[in-house]
Amino acid sequence: MNDDLFGGDSSQWAFGTDFEDPLAGVDTTMVDDVVADDLALYCLGLADDALIMSQRLSEWCSRAPEMEDDVALANLALDLLGQARLLLARAAAASPSVVPVLPEGSPVPPEDALAFFRSAGQFRNVRLAEVPGGDFAHVIVRLLLFSVARRELLERLRGSRDQVLAAVAARGVKEVSYHRDWSARWFLVLARGTGESRRRLISALDELWPYQAELVRCGAVDLALADAGVGVDPTTYAGAVDAVLGEVFATSGVERPSRGPLAGVGGRLGRDGVHTEALSLLLAEMQVVARAHPRGRW
Amino acid sequence: MGEWPLYEVFVRSKRGLNHVHVGSLHAADDEAALRNARDVYTRRNEGVSIWVVRSDAITASSPDEKDSLFDPSGDKVYRHPTFYTIPGSVPHL
Numbered sequence: 001m002n003d004d005l006f007g008g009d010s011s012q013w014a015f016g017t018d019f020e021d022p023l024a025g026v027d028t029t030m031v032d033d034v035v036a037d038d039l040a041l042y043c044l045g046l047a048d049d050a051l052i053m054s055q056r057l058s059e060w061c062s063r064a065p066e067m068e069d070d071v072a073l074a075n076l077a078l079d080l081l082g083q084a085r086l087l088l089a090r091a092a093a094a095s096p097s098v099v100p101v102l103p104e105g106s107p108v109p110p111e112d113a114l115a116f117f118r119s120a121g122q123f124r125n126v127r128l129a130e131v132p133g134g135d136f137a138h139v140i141v142r143l144l145l146f147s148v149a150r151r152e153l154l155e156r157l158r159g160s161r162d163q164v165l166a167a168v169a170a171r172g173v174k175e176v177s178y179h180r181d182w183s184a185r186w187f188l189v190l191a192r193g194t195g196e197s198r199r200r201l202i203s204a205l206d207e208l209w210p211y212q213a214e215l216v217r218c219g220a221v222d223l224a225l226a227d228a229g230v231g232v233d234p235t236t237y238a239g240a241v242d243a244v245l246g247e248v249f250a251t252s253g254v255e256r257p258s259r260g261p262l263a264g265v266g267g268r269l270g271r272d273g274v275h276t277e278a279l280s281l282l283l284a285e286m287q288v289v290a291r292a293h294p295r296g297r298w
Numbered sequence: 299m300g301e302w303p304l305y306e307v308f309v310r311s312k313r314g315l316n317h318v319h320v321g322s323l324h325a326a327d328d329e330a331a332l333r334n335a336r337d338v339y340t341r342r343n344e345g346v347s348i349w350v351v352r353s354d355a356i357t358a359s360s361p362d363e364k365d366s367l368f369d370p371s372g373d374k375v376y377r378h379p380t381f382y383t384i385p386g387s388v389p390h391l
Contacts, residue, residue, distance in 0.1 A: 005341035019343055066302065075318065075337050161351050182333060 016285035020087065021170040027163040030094060034228045037160070040095035041124065042225045044114070046153075047087030048125035051115060052279070054145055055286050059133055066078050071184065076143070079175040086168045088114045107297045108290070114288035126272040127262070128211035130279040137200040140186045147179035148244045149215035161229045168223055172232045185250050191252035195298050214263035216237040216241055219271050303352055305331040307339050310347040317349050325350075 028200055030036070057077035064070040092099045092110030099110045108116075128146060133139060154176055156171035190201040197232035216238035218226075225231025268274040290296065302324040308317035322341050325331035333351040340348065358369060371377070 066324060068325065068338055071341070072334065072337040075341055185333070187327070189330075 023164065023167055025168045028093070029163075030162045031228065031230055032212065034162075034225065034230050036095040037097070038149065038221050038224050040091045040098045041221045042093060042231050043087045043091035043165070045089060045124040047084045047114075047219070049129055049150070050080040050087065051084035051127045052123070052129040052282065053143075054078070054084060055282060056129065056133055056142070057139070060139060062194075063244050065136055073139070076179050076182070079172075079179070083172045083175070084115070085111050086164070088166050090162075090168070096291045102294050105126065106196065106295045108294065112146045112298070114285045118295070119180060121273045121274050122284055123275065123279060123283075125279075126211065126214045126270050126271060127276055127279075128208065128214060130270070130275060130282055131208070131211065131282075134204060134207070135200055137190055137197070138204040138208070140190060141204040143179060144183040144187050144248065145208060145212050145215065145245075147176050147183060148248075149178050149212075149234075149237075149241050152240045152244075153175045153232055153234065156237060160228075160231070163285075164228065180244075180293045187248055187254075188252050191254050201220075202254060205254065206259065209257035210259050210262035214269050214271075217269065217271075220271075302326050302352065305335070305350045306353050306356060307331075307335040308349040308351075309335075309339055309345040311344050312346055316348065321351060326353075 030039070038200075049247055054077045057073050057080070059069070060073045060075075062070060079293070088111040089109075092114060096110070100112050102108055102113055102117065128142060151173060154169040154173040158166055158173065160166040161168065187201065190197040192198070216234045218233050218235045222231055222233055226233035226236075246256070265274045290298075304322055305325055307320050309320045311316045321339055323331065323334050325334045328350065332348060334343075335348050335350050339345070352378050
């Protein structure tokens with residue numbers, strides 16, 4: 001990112017820029033009664049959700065049904081990538097031990113080291129984000145399920161005692177509100193469109209629903225951070241998520257899916273580093289160039 | 299696809315007082331056009347307000363009528379308020 005765009009001479013742009021740094025003036029000190037590794041893991045979970053979703057959304061670049069939706073999907077991907085960057089950087093600041101070690105003299109910043117030099121087992125994203133893409137209905141359903149839950153999370157995270165997390169959430173809640181609105185509108189259009197669009201929508205919903213419960217599951221790290229007033233316990237907003245989805249389903253005339261949640265491995269889920277094979281393939285594509293040039297400057 | 303109607307997009311920028319035509323796009327309906335305009339034309343932090351209108355709702359003057367519509371005003375210099383002196387105490391007129 002060209003950081004000169006924050007401030008500086010913007011008269012060269014037709015409409016002006018006036019970009020704002022979301023962390024300007026934010027107190028970056030760590031809350032002292034939180035275990036540093038817990039905070040790092042918590043940030044990695046939220047960051048990885050956004051990063052992997054962003055990667056999946058960006059796969060739609062040039063493939064959406066209309067150019068306008070192509071640009072919209074790229075915008076959403078970039079919103080989430082921006083959230084991921086700030087959260088990865090916060091994870092690294094909280095506990096440098098989570099950052100992969102690169103060759104001495106490598107200019108790769110910690111946020112990039114975390115994004116490009118961790119293997120699948122070290123990623124903490126929910127599995128909903130990583131499952132392979134399908135048709136346009138699939139991207140709509142995935143984005144709806146994801147953004148409804150993430151919006152409730154970010155809304156509550158704005159009150160975090162960690163000022164950086166609070167600032168990221170305050171910025172992100174506006175972005176994700178739009179993602180929710182955008183995907184809910186498309187959900188309605190596809191549900192009430194043609195027989196074919198409705199069939200595809202319900203098929204995608206049926207496929208992705210087993211991954212939904214993971215979005216509102218509370219792990220040990222979530223609980224520890226929530227108790228400290230730094231994180232949010234997902235079970236506190238599970239009801240709100242359910243209500244929003246129920247409203248979308250009712251308006252669209254779609255029945256709530258009946259399939260149960262997808263089991264983990266010995267109770268371990270995406271947040272614990274247990275993933276589907278799709279994540280390895282996604283990471284191979286996302287990381288190959290950075291890994292080939294560990295001393296590269298981008 | 300391609301059957302979606304065409305819309306014209308007008309954006310009011312942060313520093314502007316009026317909406318300015320910025321381009322056109324396709325959308326299934328009015329609300330979708332507004333969202334598409336947000337995504338296509340305000341992604342670089344340009345706008346604070348958007349108008350969209352279906353292109354076929356705009357009645358435009360014909361280029362063929364250019365002579366009769368616009369040329370007659372070309373020599374009516376007296377229509378400009380330039381034949382009196384403006385007092386120095388009036389800054390904006």
